[in-house]
Amino acid sequence: MVRHPQKILVVYWGRRGLNALVHEILGAFGRRGDTDYLVSLSRHNSDLPAFAVLGGRIVLADIFQRSPGALNLARLRALRRSVAALVREQGITDVVTLMPHVWSFAVSSAFREGGARYHTVIHDAIRHPGDGTGVVLPLLLRDALTADTVFTLSEGVAAELQRRQGIEASRLKVLFHPATGPANLAPVAPPAGEPWRFLFLGRIMPYKGLPLFVDMVSRLRAEGRAVEATVMGEGGLGSNEAALAALGAKVVNRWVSDAEIASALREHHALVLSHIEASQSGVAATALGAGLPVIATPVGGLKEQVRDRTTGLLAREANAAALAEAAREMMDVPGLHSRLASGAAAACATTSGDAFVEALLSALARGPDHASAARSRA
Numbered sequence: 001m002v003r004h005p006q007k008i009l010v011v012y013w014g015r016r017g018l019n020a021l022v023h024e025i026l027g028a029f030g031r032r033g034d035t036d037y038l039v040s041l042s043r044h045n046s047d048l049p050a051f052a053v054l055g056g057r058i059v060l061a062d063i064f065q066r067s068p069g070a071l072n073l074a075r076l077r078a079l080r081r082s083v084a085a086l087v088r089e090q091g092i093t094d095v096v097t098l099m100p101h102v103w104s105f106a107v108s109s110a111f112r113e114g115g116a117r118y119h120t121v122i123h124d125a126i127r128h129p130g131d132g133t134g135v136v137l138p139l140l141l142r143d144a145l146t147a148d149t150v151f152t153l154s155e156g157v158a159a160e161l162q163r164r165q166g167i168e169a170s171r172l173k174v175l176f177h178p179a180t181g182p183a184n185l186a187p188v189a190p191p192a193g194e195p196w197r198f199l200f201l202g203r204i205m206p207y208k209g210l211p212l213f214v215d216m217v218s219r220l221r222a223e224g225r226a227v228e229a230t231v232m233g234e235g236g237l238g239s240n241e242a243a244l245a246a247l248g249a250k251v252v253n254r255w256v257s258d259a260e261i262a263s264a265l266r267e268h269h270a271l272v273l274s275h276i277e278a279s280q281s282g283v284a285a286t287a288l289g290a291g292l293p294v295i296a297t298p299v300g301g302l303k304e305q306v307r308d309r310t311t312g313l314l315a316r317e318a319n320a321a322a323l324a325e326a327a328r329e330m331m332d333v334p335g336l337h338s339r340l341a342s343g344a345a346a347a348c349a350t351t352s353g354d355a356f357v358e359a360l361l362s363a364l365a366r367g368p369d370h371a372s373a374a375r376s377r378a
Contacts, residue, residue, distance in 0.1 A: 087114025130206030179289030204235025241280030
């Protein structure tokens with residue numbers, strides 16, 4: 001087996017939001033057997049016991065746990081010293097941050113001082129309506145300004161980074177959101193006379209369009225169709241709470257575990273993404289990875305993730321009427337649900353964690369020399 005010349009340090013300093021994606025990507029690194037890598041995780045990561053399978057590949061970083069800790073400059077300086085030493089001692093050639101932390105931009109130069117190239121994966125280029133974490137987005141985007149390579153998970157985010165941040169096309173590489181979630185569940189349409197079950201999953205924020213989902217279900221019910229709805233995720237329900245109760249919807253209004261998500265995917269016939277705006281969707285990657293068809297509004301990166309009439313259905317517009325139209329098509333066209341489920345399962349071959357890591361390593365192999373790249377942006 002020919003080994004890759006790079007030695008990669010994969011960095012994720014968040015607590016919980018990206019753990020499923022991180023598990024998928026690290027699992028893909030482990031399955032290769034041709035690439036040396038280490039993983040830098042926050043010692044406050046909520047899923048550390050599950051990462052224990054990585055054994056000696058894990059390096060814990062002393063990151064603050066609560067917001068006031070962001071101002072602890074002594075801890076930040078200590079982190080810079082420790083990562084520079086790690087890069088030197090371990091012979092790290094490339095550092096890949098899977099999602100920027102608010103300290104990432106202040107630490108990236110320390111990775112270079114140790115002798116490595118620095119690369120970052122930017123998930124969002126603009127603040128989404130109602131997303132409170134968006135207040136730190138300017139800090140996260142600073143990580144892209146000096147990175148040797150800026151990876152995105154959709155063409156839409158790459159275009160926004162060029163337009164709004166002036167990121168050069170030569171440093172931008174578009175990958176994709178890897179499929180996550182349980183293995184193919186081989187979902188089937190309900191037998192005649194039984195209800196169709198539609199799922200809204202994920203953190204509840206205004207840009208995810210929960211009112212559109214509620215209105216879609218209401219429209220289908222008004223036509224006398226047998227449909228059931230489930231809403232799972234933390235966040236304020238607002239005026240949707242009463243409407244969901246009137247529909248008899250199942251509501252799990254809290255953070256849900258991976259096991260609960262897997263169970264929900266098994267119990268439903270389609271995931272509905274009723275977003276009014278999106279970069280890309282981790283929930284879509286989870287559903288499609290399980291072979292569950294997706295009905296989505298045609299916004300942002302959802303247009304890239306959901307292959308219309310192959311892995312799911314894209315509504316004509318981002319409104320409830322168009323979502324209901326797409327749901328009717330799924331319910332009424334014989335064999336369509338089965339074809340979409342098969343298409344979602346087949347698509348995993350090109351959107352798996354293995355495919356993602358292969359694309360990432362190929363991009364790193366073609367990347368610019370870090371010293372000349374850093375000098376050009378100094």
